[in-house]
Amino acid sequence: xxxxxxxxxQTLSIxxxxxxxxxxxxxxxxxxxxxxxxxxxxxxxxxxxxxxxxIATTLAKATPLILSGxxxxxxxxxxxxxxxxxxxxxxxxxxxxxxGYSFVGLPFLIHIPLALLFGAFFGSFVALVAGLLKAxxxxxxxxxxxxxxxxxxxxxxxxxxxxxxxxxxxxTRTPKIEESARIPDLFGLPFGFFIAIAISVVFWWLMRRTTxxxxxxxxxxxxxxxWYAGISVKRVIxxxxxxxxxxxxxxxxxxxxxxxxxxxxxxxxGLGFDGITxxxxxxxxxxxxxxxxxxxxxxRGAASTMQFRxxxxxxxxDLLLALILFFVTAPILLRLLKRKEEGISLSSGWSN
Amino acid sequence: xxxxxxxxxxxxRFGSVQAxxxxxxxxKPGEIVALLGENGAGKSTLVKAVIGLVKPDxxxxxxxxxxxxxxxxxxxxxxGIGMVHQHFQLVPVMSVTENLVLGDEPTKFGFIQMQxxxxxxxxxxxxxxxxxxxxxxIEDLPVGMAQRVEILKALRRxxxxxxxxxPTAVLTPQETDxxxxxxxxxxxxxxxxxxxxxxxREVMALADRVVVLRNGKLAGSTTPKESSxxxxxxLMVGREVVLHVEKGPGNPTGAALExxxxxxxxxxxxxxxxxxxxxxxxxxxxxxxxxxxxxQRELVEAICGMRNRRKGTVRIAGKExxxxxxxxxxxxxxxxxxxxxxxxxxxxxxSIADNLVLNRFDQEPFAKGWIRNLxxxxxxxxxxxxxxxxxxxxxxxxASSLSGGNKQKTVVxxxxxxxxxxxxxxxxxxxVDVGSIEFIHKQLIxxxxxxxxxxxxxxxxxxxxxxxxxxxxxxxxxxxxxFDSKFANRDEIGRLMAGSQGAHS
Ligand SMILES: Nc1ncnc2c1ncn2[C@@H]1O[C@H](COP(=O)(O)OP(=O)(O)OP(=O)(O)O)[C@@H](O)[C@H]1O
Ligand SMILES: [Mg+2]
Numbered sequence: 001x002x003x004x005x006x007x008x009x010q011t012l013s014i015x016x017x018x019x020x021x022x023x024x025x026x027x028x029x030x031x032x033x034x035x036x037x038x039x040x041x042x043x044x045x046x047x048x049x050x051x052x053x054x055i056a057t058t059l060a061k062a063t064p065l066i067l068s069g070x071x072x073x074x075x076x077x078x079x080x081x082x083x084x085x086x087x088x089x090x091x092x093x094x095x096x097x098x099x100g101y102s103f104v105g106l107p108f109l110i111h112i113p114l115a116l117l118f119g120a121f122f123g124s125f126v127a128l129v130a131g132l133l134k135a136x137x138x139x140x141x142x143x144x145x146x147x148x149x150x151x152x153x154x155x156x157x158x159x160x161x162x163x164x165x166x167x168x169x170x171x172t173r174t175p176k177i178e179e180s181a182r183i184p185d186l187f188g189l190p191f192g193f194f195i196a197i198a199i200s201v202v203f204w205w206l207m208r209r210t211t212x213x214x215x216x217x218x219x220x221x222x223x224x225x226x227w228y229a230g231i232s233v234k235r236v237i238x239x240x241x242x243x244x245x246x247x248x249x250x251x252x253x254x255x256x257x258x259x260x261x262x263x264x265x266x267x268x269x270g271l272g273f274d275g276i277t278x279x280x281x282x283x284x285x286x287x288x289x290x291x292x293x294x295x296x297x298x299x300r301g302a303a304s305t306m307q308f309r310x311x312x313x314x315x316x317x318d319l320l321l322a323l324i325l326f327f328v329t330a331p332i333l334l335r336l337l338k339r340k341e342e343g344i345s346l347s348s349g350w351s352n
Numbered sequence: 353x354x355x356x357x358x359x360x361x362x363x364x365r366f367g368s369v370q371a372x373x374x375x376x377x378x379x380k381p382g383e384i385v386a387l388l389g390e391n392g393a394g395k396s397t398l399v400k401a402v403i404g405l406v407k408p409d410x411x412x413x414x415x416x417x418x419x420x421x422x423x424x425x426x427x428x429x430x431x432g433i434g435m436v437h438q439h440f441q442l443v444p445v446m447s448v449t450e451n452l453v454l455g456d457e458p459t460k461f462g463f464i465q466m467q468x469x470x471x472x473x474x475x476x477x478x479x480x481x482x483x484x485x486x487x488x489x490i491e492d493l494p495v496g497m498a499q500r501v502e503i504l505k506a507l508r509r510x511x512x513x514x515x516x517x518x519p520t521a522v523l524t525p526q527e528t529d530x531x532x533x534x535x536x537x538x539x540x541x542x543x544x545x546x547x548x549x550x551x552x553r554e555v556m557a558l559a560d561r562v563v564v565l566r567n568g569k570l571a572g573s574t575t576p577k578e579s580s581x582x583x584x585x586x587l588m589v590g591r592e593v594v595l596h597v598e599k600g601p602g603n604p605t606g607a608a609l610e611x612x613x614x615x616x617x618x619x620x621x622x623x624x625x626x627x628x629x630x631x632x633x634x635x636x637x638x639x640x641x642x643x644x645x646x647x648q649r650e651l652v653e654a655i656c657g658m659r660n661r662r663k664g665t666v667r668i669a670g671k672e673x674x675x676x677x678x679x680x681x682x683x684x685x686x687x688x689x690x691x692x693x694x695x696x697x698x699x700x701x702x703s704i705a706d707n708l709v710l711n712r713f714d715q716e717p718f719a720k721g722w723i724r725n726l727x728x729x730x731x732x733x734x735x736x737x738x739x740x741x742x743x744x745x746x747x748x749x750x751a752s753s754l755s756g757g758n759k760q761k762t763v764v765x766x767x768x769x770x771x772x773x774x775x776x777x778x779x780x781x782x783x784v785d786v787g788s789i790e791f792i793h794k795q796l797i798x799x800x801x802x803x804x805x806x807x808x809x810x811x812x813x814x815x816x817x818x819x820x821x822x823x824x825x826x827x828x829x830x831x832x833x834x835f836d837s838k839f840a841n842r843d844e845i846g847r848l849m850a851g852s853q854g855a856h857s
Contacts, residue, residue, distance in 0.1 A: 211714040228696040229711040230679020
């Protein structure tokens with residue numbers, strides 16, 4: 001039991017320590033701009049978490065990040081590094097927008113799930129390409145998902161600027177979705193937030209209690225032993241990519257259906273990439289993704305306030321996130337924290 | 353003479369496990385000290401503390417009279433300590449030379465001087481009489497060669513104390529003899545040697561002094577002259593150990609595993625098994641004797657679905673099975689204790705309980721349809737930990753926290769607890785202490801006695817001779833002779849293993 005407790009403690013301590021060090025580094029940079037770092041952080045966190053409206057904004061920002069974080073996390077559990085959440089998310093966002101404005105006259109109880117399904121389907125379709133290439137041709141998923149990101153982004157730009165374009169408008173964007181496809185708010189919070197939480201819980205349960213989760217986890221931890229025990233490596237690669245892609249697609253769909261109301265290329269920039277930070281900060285734990293996304297969503301949401309109240313460039317938030325990502329992944333912290341012989345390496349072990 | 357190494361009252365605790373408790377030990381220059389103890393007795397922990405990989409809780413370590421700081425590997429190496437680890441620490445995709453210089457490359461203007469490094473490697477290998485190809489890639493080398501690279505890597509920095517953690521566990525008898533010779537020569541040159549092993553024969557042949565640990569404490573210290581193998585075994589385990597398990601006569605019934613005209617290619621696409629036929633009856637143990645590299649690995653893998661057969665048939669319980677995947681062979685009734693437990697046998701970061709159901713996690717009672725039954729997994733884990741004497745505080749501890757021998761017991765427990773009609777055991781006691789060897793041997797015999805057909809492959813001829821009902825000698829991918837073990841003659845089998853024609857057949 002002592003061993004287990006220590007593992008638990010360690011999984012918490014690395015993200016927390018990463019945050020701490022990132023914020024210390026960040027404060028130096030803020031100080032170099034001539035501002036007071038403590039004041040800047042105070043503004044950032046009061047804005048994000050200090051009021052009901054602030055928290056509502058934060059949770060709204062966190063919603064797509066929970067989902068894109070899950071999309072990366074589920075693949076990490078299978079030993080796959082899904083850099084393609086961005087492309088899958090955009091594919092889902094565009095597909096759901098199309099479903100949102102093309103079907104007219106549906107009741108919302110049908111229209112919303114239908115549009116979400118479109119998002120999930122097209123998100124997973126993009127991921128499937130990478131999954132198939134990995135499973136059958138051994139092409140590394142990092143390469144294919146990065147390339148697919150470029151392809152999807154360019155394709156979405158084209159579609160939104162020509163065939164799916166809102167008529168008689170100079171801007172590259174699709175028409176507005178029908179009211180019946182709009183995801184309503186619940187208690188002043190976007191309903192999508194609750195969808196995201198529910199999906200996190202489902203993933204947590206899937207990984208913990210089902211044979212599918214065990215298959216994914218086993219392949220992620222020791223591919224040879226998994227193969228030997230009768231788990232199809234190909235099937236795990238493809239199914240975890242499909243799950244990840246669908247989740248990223250839903251992230252895009254939820255964003256379209258509850259926040260942006262249409263597809264416009266600039267709207268979704270970076271949501272999928274922040275998902276990587278979220279997943280790594282959560283150490284690929286489906287429930288850990290929730291606080292990680294809330295933290296990062298809060299920082300994103302409050303960045304501009306920090307700029308005009310504390311005079312700090314909003315890019316500092318990008319920098320903080322990059323530093324967090326760096327420290328979570330760098331084995332430096334592991335070495336500081338633990339002696340070498342007990343160390344688990346990030347590339348092989350994702351404990352929950 | 354002053355002591356090269358002095359360890360005084362060293363203690364180390366991992367969670368609830370007291371791995372080392374007030375252990376003291378010395379090594380003099382030129383002295384060969386064997387460190388013995390059961391799996392999990394704390395041997396690796398102790399030597400890791402000396403080299404700085406484990407930080408002791410208390411105690412003093414002195415090298416040549418000077419105290420060594422805790423947990424400082426670089427300092428330990430600088431003071432002349434070299435270590436060969438229980439598990440290989442080589443980079444598989446790099447060459448021998450690259451591995452040797454890794455971390456201390458000869459450079460000029462910041463560039464690595466590969467030619468110089470290669471010359472150095474060649475010199476080193478000549479100086480210690482350990483022949484090796486400097487350009488060979490590690491993953492292409494047989495384990496014995498990889499082991500040499502490990503040793504050369506340790507010797508490269510003029511060590512005065514060489515620590516070896518189970519260096520012979522994966523070596524063939526021939527390779528072992530060569531290694532022992534190398535160690536003797538090193539000792540003559542004044543190098544102090546501290547080596548860990550489970551093979552009592554090596555201890556008797558090599559050591560000047562024997563130190564025995566039990567449950568993390570010093571159990572005693574003696575010399576080979578003053579003691580015998582069975583006394584050492586008793587000191588390690590704390591009770592009398594049967595070094596050669598008694599077994600009643602077998603009761604063979606019909607053939608349970610039949611292999612006909614089998615042809616299998618090895619990784620380099622060369623024919624490794626060349627038209628081999630054998631039969632194992634229910635209720636008997638057939639031992640395969642042979643020098644490693646004569647096709648035993650490919651034979652086992654072809655039977656167990658890990659390698660495709662080019663030709664030939666395999667019948668299990670009378671039913672012909674095609675080329676299958678490992679789990680399909682398992683489903684057809686074959687338990688397999690794989691040779692490489694780290695690679696195929698276990699998922700290190702999983703709990704012991706999960707590892708104990710690794711090949712039936714999706715079957716009743718461990719899963720109902722899609723849902724895993726974690727209670728059943730946990731209670732199965734507790735039961736097998738108890739029944740197979742796996743030393744761990746809890747079945748929910750990760751397998752990586754187990755000592756080497758207890759990992760092996762975990763695999764054995766999983767495979768033998770399923771009561772399948774055929775058991776294929778490949779090096780089942782590799783790296784396992786005498787007490788556990790006795791235990792695993794008893795398990796294999798009781799599998800036989802309940803009517804299983806057991807195919808035993810081992811590099812240890814003693815193991816083959818003491819367990820088998822029949823012995824088949826494998827040479828060059830073929831069975832060259834089969835003996836009833838009552839009539840098996842050790843010398844003749846040795847000759848056949850080396851390739852000379854036998855009189856029997
Ligand atoms: N990193 C660790 N975390 C927790 N427990 C550990 C760790 N390393 C070793 N142990 C425990 O400490 C005890 C001693 O282990 P050690 O590896 O020193 O045994 P050993 O004598 O080398 O055994 P073997 O012959 O099987 O290699 C064992 O009970 C083991 O489970
Ligand atoms: Mg050990």
